[in-house]
Amino acid sequence: MPKTTFFNLPEEKRQAILDAALEEFAAYSYEQASVNRIVARSGIAKGSFYQYFEDKRDLYFYLLQQASEVKMFYLAPHMAQAQTQNFFTLLRDLYGAAIQFAMEHPRYAELGKRLMDSKGSAIYDEIMAAHADEAIEFFASLLQNAIDQGEVRADINVPMFAHLIVSLNTLIMAYYLEHIARDYDDRLLETLDSFITFLRHGLVAS
Amino acid sequence: MPKTTFFNLPEEKRQAILDAALEEFAAYSYEQASVNRIVARSGIAKGSFYQYFEDKRDLYFYLLQQASEVKMFYLAPHMAQAQTQNFFTLLRDLYGAAIQFAMEHPRYAELGKRLMDSKGSAIYDEIMAAHADEAIEFFASLLQNAIDQGEVRADINVPMFAHLIVSLNTLIMAYYLEHIARDYDDRLLETLDSFITFLRHGLVAS
DNA sequence: TGGTCATATGACCGCCTGGTCATATTGTAG
DNA sequence: CTACAATATGACCAGGCGGTCATATGACCA
Numbered sequence: 525m526p527k528t529t530f531f532n533l534p535e536e537k538r539q540a541i542l543d544a545a546l547e548e549f550a551a552y553s554y555e556q557a558s559v560n561r562i563v564a565r566s567g568i569a570k571g572s573f574y575q576y577f578e579d580k581r582d583l584y585f586y587l588l589q590q591a592s593e594v595k596m597f598y599l600a601p602h603m604a605q606a607q608t609q610n611f612f613t614l615l616r617d618l619y620g621a622a623i624q625f626a627m628e629h630p631r632y633a634e635l636g637k638r639l640m641d642s643k644g645s646a647i648y649d650e651i652m653a654a655h656a657d658e659a660i661e662f663f664a665s666l667l668q669n670a671i672d673q674g675e676v677r678a679d680i681n682v683p684m685f686a687h688l689i690v691s692l693n694t695l696i697m698a699y700y701l702e703h704i705a706r707d708y709d710d711r712l713l714e715t716l717d718s719f720i721t722f723l724r725h726g727l728v729a730s
Numbered sequence: 731m732p733k734t735t736f737f738n739l740p741e742e743k744r745q746a747i748l749d750a751a752l753e754e755f756a757a758y759s760y761e762q763a764s765v766n767r768i769v770a771r772s773g774i775a776k777g778s779f780y781q782y783f784e785d786k787r788d789l790y791f792y793l794l795q796q797a798s799e800v801k802m803f804y805l806a807p808h809m810a811q812a813q814t815q816n817f818f819t820l821l822r823d824l825y826g827a828a829i830q831f832a833m834e835h836p837r838y839a840e841l842g843k844r845l846m847d848s849k850g851s852a853i854y855d856e857i858m859a860a861h862a863d864e865a866i867e868f869f870a871s872l873l874q875n876a877i878d879q880g881e882v883r884a885d886i887n888v889p890m891f892a893h894l895i896v897s898l899n900t901l902i903m904a905y906y907l908e909h910i911a912r913d914y915d916d917r918l919l920e921t922l923d924s925f926i927t928f929l930r931h932g933l934v935a936s
Numbered sequence: 937t938g939g940t941c942a943t944a945t946g947a948c949c950g951c952c953t954g955g956t957c958a959t960a961t962t963g964t965a966g
Numbered sequence: 967c968t969a970c971a972a973t974a975t976g977a978c979c980a981g982g983c984g985g986t987c988a989t990a991t992g993a994c995c996a
Contacts, residue, residue, distance in 0.1 A: 529973070551850075556761060559954060569975045574955065612934070641847040644757070676933050681924060684905055685933070691901050692894075699893055718887060726932035727882045727891070728818070735943070765984060775945045780985065 526586055530576035541566040541576070542590075545583055550634035554584055554647045581647075588639070588651070591632035598625040603662075611670035615689070616720045620712065623697050627708060633697075640694060663689045692723075732792055736782035747772045747782070751789055756840035760790055760853045787853075794845070794857070797838035804831040809868075817876035821895070822926045826918065829903050833914060839903075846900060869895045898929075 530538065544566035548557045559580050563573050577583045602609075602617040609617070626633035642648040664686035670676040696719055704711055736744065750772035754763045765786050769779050783789045808815075808823040815823070832839035848854040870892035876882040902925055910917055 532972090553759075558952085560952075570955085570977095571957080571975050572973080575973065580954065638850070641849055643847055644844070671935075674935050677935050679924075680928070680933065681921070683909070684921075685928070687905055687909075688898075688901065695894065695897050695901075699890055703889070703893075715887070715890075718885075722886070722891070722932065724932045724934045726928065726930045727886065728930040729877075729880050729883050738942090764982080766982075776947095776985085777945050777987080778943080781943065786984070 526577050526582060527575065533576070537568075541568065542587070546587055546631045546635065549584060549587055550631045550638065553638055553642050553645070554580075555645060557584075584647075587635060591629070591635050594629055594632055595622070595625050595636075598622070606666060606669070611666065611673070611675045612720050612724050614666070615723065616716050619693055619696060619719070620716050622693055623700055623712060623716075624708075626697055626701060627706070637694065637698070659690045660686050732783050732788060733781065739782070743774075747774065748793070752793055752837045752841065755790060755793060756837045756844065759844055759848050759851070760786075761851060763790070790853075793841060797835070797841050800835055800838055801828070801831050801842070804828070812872060812875070817872065817879070817881045818926050818930050820872070821929065822922050825899055825902060825925070826922050828899055829906055829918060829922075830914075832903055832907060833912070843900065843904070865896050866892050 530541075533541075541562075545562050547565065548562045552558070557580070559573060560570070562583075563570050577586075598621040599618060602614060602621055605614060605617070639648065639651065660683075664682055667676060667680075667682050667686055667689070671678050671680075671682070696715075700712065700715055704715060736747075739747075747768075751768050753771065754768045758764070763786070765779060766776070768789075769776050783792075804827040805824060808820060808827055811820060811823070845854065845857065866889075870888055873882060873886075873888050873892055873895070877884050877886075877888070902921075906918065906921055910921060
């Protein structure tokens with residue numbers, strides 16, 4: 525956690541530092557991100573940085589936590605419907621909310637993507653050890669529920685497909701944002717529907 | 731390309747260097763891999779390294795090229811069947827061959843994975859600019875072919891699903907190797923079949 | 937033996953890293 | 967105006983990086 529000195533800072537300065545840091549961690553992995561560049565871009569002295577944060581890690585984790593809070597703000601309303609909604613409809617809404625989040629907070633989204641691309645690094649392992657893949661657990665229970673409701677085939681490997689569904693989220697998000705539209709666009713619903721149709725019925729010609 | 735001096739080296743020494751380098755680039759991204767560690771591990775002097783290779787990049791590209799040649803050795807027999815095989819069967823064979831490759835050449839597989847996780851880095855962009863996503867082109871034409879044959883629904887976004895099929899390859903590979911079996915195991919065929927069934931018919935209960 | 941050429945070596949270079957710390961500046965309360 | 971605490975600063979540190987180069991070693995031929 526940042527030191528109290530950081531939270532005593534005038535709003536404007538604090539935001540400037542967070543913006544500079546977010547830009548850095550969105551552009552570089554944790555290891556390659558540079559404290560020197562962050563302080564240069566935010567116009568503070570190197571020494572000041574260490575008056576505000578324990579170390580580079582401290583700032584990084586703070587940003588990650590902020591990003592996850594903002595993302596949860598988008599996801600929570602749909603997650604609350606988990607018991608009542610049809611599985612595939614819920615999935616479409618969750619994927620849609622995640623893309624919405626990424627469009628409205630591109631830096632936070634890049635931060636998360638950068639972390640997901642750091643598999644095998646010490647920092648990734650540490651974070652995953654702490655959070656124990658909560659997302660996968662969530663989707664696994666969702667899947668199990670859908671099987672019990674008769675919405676989903678019972679012969680699937682639940683953990684594997686839970687894993688898949690999580691990864692597909694970031695895949696479809698990245699594809700949509702890079703190849704279809706960067707801002708809000710009515711092709712979003714269309715793309716999501718076509719994707720969910722695939723998850724439902726596969727690719728085979730009927 | 732490595733310099734001729736490198737190829738004049740006694741087989742044993744050359745392999746020792748390649749092994750050390752492969753281990754390094756399998757464990758660290760290109761940027762974080764260390765020439766110092768490579769020379770230390772292979773027992774040669776720093777100066778010698780630069781008698782053998784132009785620079786770190788030179789060695790890295792050489793390893794990547796070797797890895798891709800070995801991988802093509804596994805894939806080529808199946809790719810040759812592209813015109814005659816059923817789309818889904820072909821896909822299963824290709825995914826299977828890729829997993830076989832990863833099991834028999836884990837270091838090469840890690841090297842490739844590490845590269846795929848470097849999206850956004852200069853080296854990744856450079857490699858992708860040079861190879862223009864050949865894999866995606868291949869699967870796109872495969873998909874189009876399958877549509878023409880009536881094997882696959884005609885209403886899909888071909889580039890998007892080509893993209894998806896490529897990414898799913900690395901996904902299913904990583905999942906199988908990390909969560910199911912690290913060596914050859916009869917669960918491979920079972921896992922592949924269940925996965926291909928999903929690609930065909932989706933998750934919905936019939 | 938002496939000469940020539942390929943190869944091997946590690947000290948060294950400039951640069952960047954995350955992090956520290958003595959000092960200077962500022963704000964505030966008495 | 968003083969005194970004290972909070973904050974701001976950048977020179978500095980040790981260590982790692984990729985890469986260079988003068989020199990040493992070794993192999994081969996005359």
